[in-house]
Amino acid sequence: MSADATRLVYLDHVASSPVDRRVAETICTVIKNNFGNPLNVHTPGQAAQEIIETARQNVAALINADPKEIIFTSCGTESNNFALYGLAQAAVGKGKHIITSQLEHFSILHALKNLEQQGFEVTYLPVDKFGFVSPEQVASAIRNDTILVSLTHASNEIGTIEPIAEIGKKAKEKGVLFHVDAVQCAGIIPVDVKTLGVDALTLASNTFYGPTGVAALYLKKGTRILPYLVGGTQEEGRRAGTHNLAGIAGMGEAAKIAKAEMAGNSEKLIKLRDKLAQGLVQKIPEFFLTGHPTGRLPGHVSGVVKYIEGESMSMLLDMEGIAVSTGSACVSKALKASHVVLAIGVSPEDAHGSLVFSMGKDNTDADVDHVLEKLPPIVERLRQMSPLYKK
Amino acid sequence: MPEPYNKTVMDHFMHPRNMGEMENPDGIGRMGNPQCGDIMEMYIRVKNNVIEDVKFKTFGCGAAIASSSMVTELVKGKTIDEALKITNKQVIESLGGLPAIKHHCSVLGEDALKAAIDDYLKKKTGKGLEGWKPRNDEDEHGHEAGAQKQG
Numbered sequence: 001m002s003a004d005a006t007r008l009v010y011l012d013h014v015a016s017s018p019v020d021r022r023v024a025e026t027i028c029t030v031i032k033n034n035f036g037n038p039l040n041v042h043t044p045g046q047a048a049q050e051i052i053e054t055a056r057q058n059v060a061a062l063i064n065a066d067p068k069e070i071i072f073t074s075c076g077t078e079s080n081n082f083a084l085y086g087l088a089q090a091a092v093g094k095g096k097h098i099i100t101s102q103l104e105h106f107s108i109l110h111a112l113k114n115l116e117q118q119g120f121e122v123t124y125l126p127v128d129k130f131g132f133v134s135p136e137q138v139a140s141a142i143r144n145d146t147i148l149v150s151l152t153h154a155s156n157e158i159g160t161i162e163p164i165a166e167i168g169k170k171a172k173e174k175g176v177l178f179h180v181d182a183v184q185c186a187g188i189i190p191v192d193v194k195t196l197g198v199d200a201l202t203l204a205s206n207t208f209y210g211p212t213g214v215a216a217l218y219l220k221k222g223t224r225i226l227p228y229l230v231g232g233t234q235e236e237g238r239r240a241g242t243h244n245l246a247g248i249a250g251m252g253e254a255a256k257i258a259k260a261e262m263a264g265n266s267e268k269l270i271k272l273r274d275k276l277a278q279g280l281v282q283k284i285p286e287f288f289l290t291g292h293p294t295g296r297l298p299g300h301v302s303g304v305v306k307y308i309e310g311e312s313m314s315m316l317l318d319m320e321g322i323a324v325s326t327g328s329a330c331v332s333k334a335l336k337a338s339h340v341v342l343a344i345g346v347s348p349e350d351a352h353g354s355l356v357f358s359m360g361k362d363n364t365d366a367d368v369d370h371v372l373e374k375l376p377p378i379v380e381r382l383r384q385m386s387p388l389y390k391k
Numbered sequence: 392m393p394e395p396y397n398k399t400v401m402d403h404f405m406h407p408r409n410m411g412e413m414e415n416p417d418g419i420g421r422m423g424n425p426q427c428g429d430i431m432e433m434y435i436r437v438k439n440n441v442i443e444d445v446k447f448k449t450f451g452c453g454a455a456i457a458s459s460s461m462v463t464e465l466v467k468g469k470t471i472d473e474a475l476k477i478t479n480k481q482v483i484e485s486l487g488g489l490p491a492i493k494h495h496c497s498v499l500g501e502d503a504l505k506a507a508i509d510d511y512l513k514k515k516t517g518k519g520l521e522g523w524k525p526r527n528d529e530d531e532h533g534h535e536a537g538a539q540k541q542g
Contacts, residue, residue, distance in 0.1 A: 309428055311452035315395065315404065337428065349425030385410055385456065387432040387448040388425065 014156035055252025076204035077107035086225035095145025102343035131160035158291035159300030168197025187258035210254030214247035269299035299359030307389035403457035420506025454493035
């Protein structure tokens with residue numbers, strides 16, 4: 001709906017990032033030339049097998065895992081569902097208690113709700129005002145019947161990077177499985193499964209310039225999991241179903257590029273992030289930032305504009321060619337303010353005015369200037385309409 | 392370019408009619424609550440039982456702003472009795488449709504208008520709108536109804 005169709009300032013990389021051109025090339029080449037099913041011994045099947053194994057090596061290398069520890073899935077949601085159902089059900093003999101936080105994505109929360117209905121018990125840990133989960137709190141929540149801790153590495157809504165390595169240590173000390181939803185981190189910041197001490201980790205291709213429709217679950221060697229999709233022997237029987245060959249090739253290529261270019265991208269994005277954050281605070285009265293100011297994702301700025309609502313803001317920004325996301329009820333379809341923004345102590349009325357600007361490697365200084373020019377008058381315009389705003 | 396709402400809704404969102412406050416209105420209605428993410432305030436000026444002027448202010452999404460704007464268009468120049476016949480369905484129809492999940496916004500529009508009329512009648516006659524109670528609760532202003540319609 002952009003009025004200025006010549007300009008698109010895309011600031012919603014947490015939702016999905018544009019596919020890198022090199023990745024798109026790889027996908028096109030594979031989809032044109034390869035069609036075989038890797039389960040077959042004939043030549044087209046074996047060619048497909050080789051493509052998948054190359055991609056697996058690249059994805060494994062991105063997170064310092066062994067290729068055998070990578071299971072390809074269809075999306076981050078599937079990986080999260082698979083991890084929770086599969087690990088919980090495989091460990092049910094030991095206990096039925098799971099620990100998570102109040103910051104989690106719906107693909108974690110809704111899967112846990114289902115597990116609760118099956119008799120599992122879930123502890124939802126609170127977070128501090130920055131959105132940090134405390135490793136000590138995790139440790140003290142672990143009971144004799146605790147089987148699993150599942151936490152986000154960084155919430156898409158507030159960007160704070162959690163102390164995963166410290167929590168991993170606590171989980172290991174107590175002999176509890178640890179799953180991390182690293183959809184927002186893998187390919188963006190260094191993620192090393194060995195340093196983090198995780199048993200399972202979710203990563204999704206479309207947050208690091210790969211295609212949608214493909215993701216992975218890292219599963220530490222020797223960890224028991226029940227399959228979620230059953231059928232053929234794909235992924236060593238852990239995830240049945242014909243492979244998304246071109247998608248997997250694209251994810252592999254995206255992983256390879258991410259590993260090589262991550263440091264440079266981060267350095268640039270942190271500068272853009274800090275400029276945007278400071279600019280918003282300076283230019284918009286009664287605006288506050290959310291999440292931790294520095295311990296956060298490189299291109300991520302989140303905050304709350306008081307007295308107005310997020311959907312209206314994002315629609316008017318879209319008219320200026322700026323794409324952002326919001327934590328407002330009106331967008332969530334649940335018609336409730338974002339549980340993540342509420343969890344860090346923002347009031348329900350303020351939570352409706354939350355905005356998330358998530359930048360990617362192709363964003364520029366000029367993009368930040370464009371937002372800082374276009375947003376203040378939009379805020380002013382909506383505030384003039386708002387009965388909550390009294391000058 | 393794809394848009395989240397139809398042309399009429401977008402037009403009312405981009406160019407809301409009768410937006411603003413009114414000095415010394417004859418009736419004020421306020422509906423919704425900030426926790427649900429939408430609040431409407433409606434102000435009416437009444438002369439000889441006719442709503443001569445109407446203004447609104449809204450905190451909410453595109454559909455909430457468009458619904459408020461449409462209610463003010465529908466009500467301007469109507470008698471109190473005619474105004475009371477305006478329903479949320481009529482608001483939706485006049486807007487050319489709203490996504491089911493946004494139907495509660497039109498309910499809020501209808502209710503804000505009724506609240507303003509109730510306030511006007513109270514001031515004038517000492518008695519409010521007969522048989523009408525504000526539906527300020529989250530579910531009662533139509534969230535549930537909207538959700539069911541969608542399903």
